[in-house]
């Protein structure tokens with residue numbers, strides 16, 4: 381029987397593991413498996429430089445930050461395994477979490493499963509996946525396919541800015557396609573994009589279709605102007621979706637209270653879910669801030685909530 385199982389491997393999970401470790405709970409952290417589009421360690425593993433995590437005046441890479449967080453938690457007895465929760469049974473006690481090869485029993489569970497990149501939902505996105513279509517410039521941007529060539533990034537948030545700036549290091553030219561006439565991104569990121577001589581912003585535009593063929597993959601996109609309704613084609617070899625994320629909470633459907641959008645509902649000012657002993661933190665629960673530092677903060681909250689709850693059960 382585990383005292384606490386943490387599902388996730390990003391900043392929320394690692395911070396929860398650190399605090400639970402220091403509370404002598406020997407937490408078991410299911411940090412996920414290595415798959416084609418996700419590495420254990422969460423979304424920061426697919427980012428480049430993290431410039432806004434306090435304590436790193438020169439910035440830090442996402443991978444380094446996660447390695448440090450994990451190491452710090454391990455120092456206090458947290459155990460990390462490359463496993464994914466495949467099913468949960470929270471109908472009674474102990475709480476049960478089934479991985480690919482075993483069913484764990486635990487007194488408490490912290491959910492820190494994070495979020496995954498969204499696509500527009502076009503059939504052509506699926507068709508040209510890995511043939512020019514990607515949602516991760518950091519993972520794929522340096523591929524020979526994109527070097528010196530034209531690519532398109534869709535979105536107007538910080539992710540779209542970050543992806544465009546990263547791609548501009550390799551690509552011949554980057555077009556940022558945004559559906560409105562102003563960005564949602566922070567001013568500093570926006571300024572870097574609009575002042576970059578290798579980046580052009582296509583305001584008030586949406587991608588209607590990704591064009592291409594089986595042999596060449598992506599060869600262009602069809603854009604529609606949302607004001608004039610005119611359509612036009614833009615030649616490119618790459619299409620990067622940067623339109624936000626979906627919380628990884630499918631596992632908890634009909635088990636835990638969640639919003640229609642999938643974000644887990646927690647009791648006000650806490651990480652308590654509607655099931656006693658189950659706590660939620662990070663991007664699986666936070667639809668507002670979604671920062672590494674806020675995920676880490678809510679992981680700390682979940683660990684404190686869980687520790688106090690376990691003490692009350694003793």
Ligand code: NAP
Nearest residue numbers: 535536537538539540542559560564622623624625669670
């Ligand atoms: P986001 O802030 O939610 O932005 C998503 C963007 O995609 C918005 O501009 C949105 O347009 C657009 N969009 C959404 N659905 C669309 C659709 N169906 N068709 C066309 N466009 C669509 O997501 P994000 O950029 O991934 O950022 C998420 C959070 O992480 C934010 O809090 C952000 O600050 C943070 N973040 C920070 C950094 C950093 O500081 N270095 C880097 C990356 C992310 P509208 O604007 O019209 O809604």
